[in-house]
Amino acid sequence: MTNESYIMLSTLSACTTGALIFVATTACFAQRPSDQKVAELQTGLQQLQTQVDELSQRPELQKRDGRAQLADVAVFAKAVEWMLRHNEFPQKGxxxxxARAIEIGLQRGKELQAKAASWETRPGVTVRGYFSRIDGSVQPYAVTLPEGVNPLSGDRWPLHLKLHGRADKMNEVNFIARHEGKPLPKDxxxxxxxxxxxxxxAYRWAGEVDVFEALADVRRRFRIDDDRITLxxxxMGGAGAWHLGLHYPAMWSSVGPGAGFVDFYKYQNQTEQRPPWQHETLGIYDAIDYAMNAANVPVCTYGGxxxxxLVASTSMVEAAREADVDIKLLVGPGMGHKFHPDSFKEFMAFHKEKSAxxxxxxxxxxxxxxxxxxLKYNQCDWVTIREVDEVYSPSTVEAKIHDDGTITIFTKNVAALSVDRNVGASVVIDGDELPCRTAADGLLPxxxxxxxxxxxxxxxxxxxxSFSGNPDLHKRHNLQGPIDDAFMDSFLCVVGSGKATEAADNRWVDWTFKRFENEFDKWMRAKLPVVADADLxxxxxxxxxLILFGDADANSVIKKMMPHLPVKWTEDEIIIGDKSFSRADHRVSLIYPNVLNQMHQRRTGTSGPLRYVVLNSGHTFHEKDFKASNSWLFPRMGDIAVQKVTRNGDGSYSEEIVWGANFDSEWKLR
Structure with missing residues (x-):
């Protein structure tokens, strides 16, 4: 079975009548409807899921355009299923x-059965869906179309990508209700x-990938002018705009963050520095560290x-100024946490001008x-940072094309980089003059x-x-860690068919897996993709x-991986470098390149991206962090960590990280 088929089956299994599994959570029951109403929703959902199942068997809906139409129906079933499985009825209505989502889904399904899809180019707001590469789930987004949009014409349209603020009571059903069927705004x-x-x-982890998968889906459906995308x-949407705007500065015609946090320590009033492995990885998301990147994209920020x-905006403006970069700041007079009408007009005028x-x-x-x-965020236009000397330390590239066709580049903490060969005839990097356009026989982009x-x-x-194949397994883009990075691309949980030598290991592994399964389902809005070790x-x-759960006795894939991992087990100890920990009450989690993946490619002469292997961990932040603040959704265990575990009376575990680390640029312990 192909991986694409696996994902498709995993996705559609959530849309079958037999897949109605309701998971007990801590959701709000404040306005829970009557049992009769819940039963009516379950019946309607089963009808819609049956319809989706039937549509999924049609050959024309297996093609790219057909899958998009299928997702536009399946997303309504997914929305209601997740509301029911997590008992999400926080408000009346x-x-x-x-019920309305089911009605719309059934209507769309009937149209597809008739080989029609009236919503596809309808002006105004419609909710669409796409199948995510991360876990095969169907995810929603809303698109607003002006009059005259025709995918078959040569016209290319500017696009505004808008990020919503934090809305704890908004699930997929409520998202649909906020958007579906709304009229086209004036002008x-x-x-x-x-x-x-x-x-x-805050558009982190799978939330970040959602932004780009939704954007890619819109690009497939409509002709978008890539030079005129406004973010x-x-x-929370402002925090996301700071994050995505400055980590991907070459994507946008302008960026507009309003009232969003940019610095964990300042935002959370933290006076004590986090442990080293956590402090380092805060640099993944703290937008304040990326202020210089506003040199590459116009930014207009707002605060009341x-x-x-407001301090987020003023801090970013000051940090950018220190780097000799200008950011436009708008302050709403007398305003709290909302836009002043006049400021909003000026804000939108700025972005309209840059889009034009x-x-x-x-x-x-x-x-x-x-x-x-x-290295997760390593590219700006025609320059890409490929490797660094010191991980999680600032790496900078300042590059300029001169009138005579030469390029000068000054770097800091960069061990390897690449340049689009068409930008110049030669390049001078930190004083070393080298060819560009004719290099490598002119054969590679x-x-x-x-x-x-x-x-x-x-x-x-x-x-x-050879460099592109990463034969020495150096840290590279999408192979740089930490543990949580594994869940930003297609991943598969591999559970063991056997049992660990120690019963205590079995209990903790089972509890850890179940916690990840429940938290991902609730907070990342998808079912975990899971396979048994024997079936991989x-x-x-x-x-x-590959997210591996168990030990070498319980999981045959872990047994195969063991000789290649930087950790060893004896009967009594966990050994990592020169450190050892008692197996009785310690557990280790890590992320590492999947050496078996690389060996398979060499053996078969195939190529493709190198993958991660993760041992006994899901996301390293948990439910309390999702509930507290988006700023807490940063890595807790770095690349590798040992936890002391204590079993509680209710079968849960208390965990204390007693040692953690981030591997160096060669995936070695420093």
Missing amino acids: YADQA QTWIQLDVYGRGNN HGFS ENDAQ AGRRRGMGRPEIRFTTRT DVFYRMSTDGWEVLGYEDSR TDEQMQASN
Whole structure:
């Protein structure tokens, strides 16, 4: 079975009558409807799920465009199923919203059965769906179409990508109710994408991927002008705009963050520094560390005069100024945590002006000033940071194209980089002059440069091909950790068919897996993709990050992986480098390159992205962090950690991280 087929079956299994599994959670029952109303919703959902099942068997709906139409129906079933399984009825009227979602889904299903889809180019707001590569789930977004949008014409439309604020009572059903069927706003001449972001996570982790998967789905359906994409949001959406705007500065014609946090320590009034492995990884998301990247994209930020979150905007403006970069700041006079009407007009006028001008891309961007704390975010226009010397330390590239066709680049904490070969004839990196356009026989789109003991060197064709394959398993983009990064791409939980030697290990592993299963289902809005160790295929291993639960006795995949992991088990101890911990009350979790994945590619002569393996961990932050604040959704265990565990009377566990670390740039312990 192909990985695509596996994902499809996993996704559609959530849309079958037999898949109605209701998980007990801590959801709000404040306005729980009557048992009769719940029964009516269950009956309606079963009808809709049956309809989706029947549609999924139609060959034309297995093709790309057909899958999009199928997702546009299945997303309504998913919305109601998740409301019921988590008992999410926080306010009066949510049951009616669910009934309306079922009604819309059934109507769309009937249209598809008749090979029609009236909603596809209808002006105004409609909710759409897509199947996520992360876990195969169907996720919603809303799109607003102006009059005259025709995917078959040559017209390309500007797009506004809008990020919602934190809304604890908003689930998929309520998201649908807020958007579906709303009229086109007066004078709107752009397509608008409102993302769901998998709920309330400040567009981190799967929430971040949701933004780009929804954007990709809109691009597949409509002709979008990639030089005229505006990103903006308010409150949590503002935090998301800071994050996505400055981590991906080459994507937007302008960025508009309103009243969103940018600095964990300041926002949470933290005076004590987190443990080193956590402190380092805060640099993944603290937007304050990326202020210089506003040199690459116009930014207009807003805060109310009396809003405590105004400090986020003023802090970013000051940090950017220190880097000799300007950010436009609007302050709403006398306002709290909302837009002043006049400020909003000025805010939107700024973005309309930048959209009209369009973004200068590629060689049209003669100067780049880019910084990052992680190889996860490593590219700006025609320059890509490939490797760094010190992980989670600032890496910077300042590059300029000169009139004579030469490029000058100054770097800090960069061990390897690449340049689009078309931007210049030659390049001078930190004083070392090297060829560009003719390098590597002119055969590859990017020219690779690597720091050696003698300075910067350019790679030839064969070395460039080898470099791209990452034969030495260095930290690279999407292979840089920490543990939580494994859940930003296709992943598959592999559970053991056997039993661990120690019963205590079995109990903790089972509890850890169940906690991850419940938390991901509730807070990331999807079912975990799971396979037994005996059923794992080579194809699945190549297509997904593997999340392994158990030990070498319980899980045959862990047994195969053991010789390649930086941890050893004896009968009594866990050994990591020169450290040892008692197995009686300690457990280890880690992320590491999947060496079996690489060995398979070498053996079969195939290529593809290298994957992670994770041992005994889901996300390293938990339910209390999701409930508290989005700013708490940062990695707790880095790349590897040992926890002391104590079993509680109710069967749960108390965990204390007694040691943690982040591997260096070569995936070794420092």
